[in-house]
Amino acid sequence: MKNLLDVVKDCDNFPYAEDTDSTYEQLQNSLWKFYIPEDPRPHGLLIDYVVETMPWTADFRVIPAPKKEVHLRRPEDADWQEKCTQIIERQAELAREKGVFPKLGKTRYEQFPIVGANFPVGIDRSFFSYLGTIGRGVHMTVYTRTESGLKFWIPQRHPNKVTYGGMLDNTVAGGMALGEQPLECLIREASEEAGMSEELIRKSVRAAGTVTWVTISDERTGGQTGLINPGVLYVYDLEVDSDMVFKPVDDDVYAFHLMDTRQVKEAMLNGQFKPASASVLVDFFVRHGIITAEDEEDYEEIVSRLHRKLPLPTRSH
Amino acid sequence: MKNLLDVVKDCDNFPYAEDTDSTYEQLQNSLWKFYIPEDPRPHGLLIDYVVETMPWTADFRVIPAPKKEVHLRRPEDADWQEKCTQIIERQAELAREKGVFPKLGKTRYEQFPIVGANFPVGIDRSFFSYLGTIGRGVHMTVYTRTESGLKFWIPQRHPNKVTYGGMLDNTVAGGMALGEQPLECLIREASEEAGMSEELIRKSVRAAGTVTWVTISDERTGGQTGLINPGVLYVYDLEVDSDMVFKPVDDDVYAFHLMDTRQVKEAMLNGQFKPASASVLVDFFVRHGIITAEDEEDYEEIVSRLHRKLPLPTRSH
Numbered sequence: 001m002k003n004l005l006d007v008v009k010d011c012d013n014f015p016y017a018e019d020t021d022s023t024y025e026q027l028q029n030s031l032w033k034f035y036i037p038e039d040p041r042p043h044g045l046l047i048d049y050v051v052e053t054m055p056w057t058a059d060f061r062v063i064p065a066p067k068k069e070v071h072l073r074r075p076e077d078a079d080w081q082e083k084c085t086q087i088i089e090r091q092a093e094l095a096r097e098k099g100v101f102p103k104l105g106k107t108r109y110e111q112f113p114i115v116g117a118n119f120p121v122g123i124d125r126s127f128f129s130y131l132g133t134i135g136r137g138v139h140m141t142v143y144t145r146t147e148s149g150l151k152f153w154i155p156q157r158h159p160n161k162v163t164y165g166g167m168l169d170n171t172v173a174g175g176m177a178l179g180e181q182p183l184e185c186l187i188r189e190a191s192e193e194a195g196m197s198e199e200l201i202r203k204s205v206r207a208a209g210t211v212t213w214v215t216i217s218d219e220r221t222g223g224q225t226g227l228i229n230p231g232v233l234y235v236y237d238l239e240v241d242s243d244m245v246f247k248p249v250d251d252d253v254y255a256f257h258l259m260d261t262r263q264v265k266e267a268m269l270n271g272q273f274k275p276a277s278a279s280v281l282v283d284f285f286v287r288h289g290i291i292t293a294e295d296e297e298d299y300e301e302i303v304s305r306l307h308r309k310l311p312l313p314t315r316s317h
Numbered sequence: 318m319k320n321l322l323d324v325v326k327d328c329d330n331f332p333y334a335e336d337t338d339s340t341y342e343q344l345q346n347s348l349w350k351f352y353i354p355e356d357p358r359p360h361g362l363l364i365d366y367v368v369e370t371m372p373w374t375a376d377f378r379v380i381p382a383p384k385k386e387v388h389l390r391r392p393e394d395a396d397w398q399e400k401c402t403q404i405i406e407r408q409a410e411l412a413r414e415k416g417v418f419p420k421l422g423k424t425r426y427e428q429f430p431i432v433g434a435n436f437p438v439g440i441d442r443s444f445f446s447y448l449g450t451i452g453r454g455v456h457m458t459v460y461t462r463t464e465s466g467l468k469f470w471i472p473q474r475h476p477n478k479v480t481y482g483g484m485l486d487n488t489v490a491g492g493m494a495l496g497e498q499p500l501e502c503l504i505r506e507a508s509e510e511a512g513m514s515e516e517l518i519r520k521s522v523r524a525a526g527t528v529t530w531v532t533i534s535d536e537r538t539g540g541q542t543g544l545i546n547p548g549v550l551y552v553y554d555l556e557v558d559s560d561m562v563f564k565p566v567d568d569d570v571y572a573f574h575l576m577d578t579r580q581v582k583e584a585m586l587n588g589q590f591k592p593a594s595a596s597v598l599v600d601f602f603v604r605h606g607i608i609t610a611e612d613e614e615d616y617e618e619i620v621s622r623l624h625r626k627l628p629l630p631t632r633s634h
Contacts, residue, residue: 299527
């Protein structure tokens with residue numbers, strides 16, 4: 001990466017309507033929209049390859065070009081809302097059985113919600129990115145004040161991990177499960193990943209907004225490339241005393257590094273961070289006055305791109 | 318205003334490409350683009366009324382629909398870059414002499430830059446909004462910690478002011494002049510408006526990003542309505558001791574109020590704040606964990622809209 005704007009664009013790499021070339025319109029028009037029952041708003045963006053390759057069950061209605069829409073049909077049953085999750089599960093199973101998506105992994109038995117839906121509906125983590133719905137997670141940056149400036153507790157992902165193996169991350173980071181609230185998720189992840197107590201989090205953490213983007217997936221995810229993955233991360237800051245030390249508590253984290261501002265920036269520019277994690281740290285640097293308009297010529301665009309308006313609804317009606 | 322999203326939309330009221338109705342495309346296609354010499358990127362967005370009413374001098378080339386472009390022609394002279402500012406000044410003078418824009422006020426002898434231009438070029442403050450270029454300013458929120466939570470020093474604008482008379486504002490707020498840097502502008506404004514020393518600002522202020530929007534002007538500006546005004550504010554936080562007291566030092570500020578979080582929120586919802594100032598305070602509330610995802614259902618959209626990607630370049634080539 002040449003500069004910090006490139007770092008942010010590495011995560012937010014879907015074109016903008018404001019772009020002067022025609023890439024936005026072309027890509028936008030190529031996408032299919034995913035609908036769930038009783039809601040006129042699309043909740044996912046699918047690519048041709050997925051729609052054409054998927055062995056759609058009769059529970060879905062695929063409306064071809066120029067509309068390009070995939071609708072989950074409203075089940076007849078009284079409990080049709082609960083049925084929606086099962087229908088999506090069955091669809092994932094079928095795709096897995098037929099082996100049509102070589103990169104589709106095993107069921108993870110972790111349900112992510114369809115964000116903005118009017119009722120709870122989940123998609124297994126393994127299948128999630130195929131439907132192009134909004135991914136949601138929490139990221140917490142833990143830092144300490146030293147005489148030579150701020151230092152950050154940066155975990156390195158295990159080299160064996162399929163997704164972003166060996167790359168740097170934020171101190172605590174994780175996906176929000178179906179029905180989970182951001183702070184609740186953060187408390188769970190902080191305990192699982194860094195052995196931190198609920199008490200410490202509740203007492204000292206500061207919610208500091210969101211970082212949002214639209215990513216076109218690439219090979220670093222370890223999965224299917226070219227998928228449209230809009231994302232929202234709820235970001236948190238936590239200042240700790242300089243005597244607090246972080247050590248890996250599970251196999252996900254390989255090591256924790258205590259890095260100063262310069263080291264973090266260098267690692268970002270070298271592409272060592274997971275893209276979304278780099279974006280959250282750039283946002284931290286902006287909010288804490290470490291990056292300023294005076295020394296960063298792309299300041300305005302960086303701040304905007306870190307907070308992209310997502311092309312799908314983020315709340316229920 | 319019904320809720321905080323309405324507060325943010327009161328400032329950022331230009332439609333988005335992501336909107337499902339067709340308002341964006343309609344409005345977008347109706348606009349004219351403003352160009353300066355030797356730069357293929359547009360730097361302003363003009364409305365039909367302005368382009369059709371303006372007595373354009375021969376220094377401008379007006380290319381009608383479907384292109385809808387207004388070009389400031391490259392002057393022949395060697396010092397053509399400096400000439401650009403004079404040409405715009407002459408254009409404003411002519412419009413004033415002919416009285417074609419009833420709301421166009423007197424010359425203010427304050428030059429605002431064309432943001433993102435490759436050379437310094439200014440527009441008088443009085444004429445600025447007509448060309449639809451990016452407006453730029455600084456806003457600093459000054460707050461103090463009390464036992465009952467944060468309190469904010471909120472100035473009330475003089476009731477006699479033509480623009481947003483009597484409305485509430487941020488502690489220090491002002492437009493950035495041609496050639497001025499954000500922190501430099503902040504130091505000037507903090508001294509002029511609140512009698513604060515450069516030393517205090519340099520020592521204690523924290524740069525915290527930007528708030529951006531696209532506004533369609535309304536009657537509260539005291540000027541022409543319906544203009545397209547993209548804006549970027551560089552936001553700063555300053556925590557002060559509880560014994561520091563603010564008093565008006567010039568005629569712009571009528572009074573300073575020390576308000577708690579609840580009072581600020583109420584005043585926002587009652588529409589008592591200048592729209593851009595309300596947005597900056599919402600951003601402060603988000604960054605400081607006063608508004609969280611748990612108790613604000615529009616959280617994700619609010620954060621995105623506070624940081625809109627502007628439809629014009631924010632930096633030189």
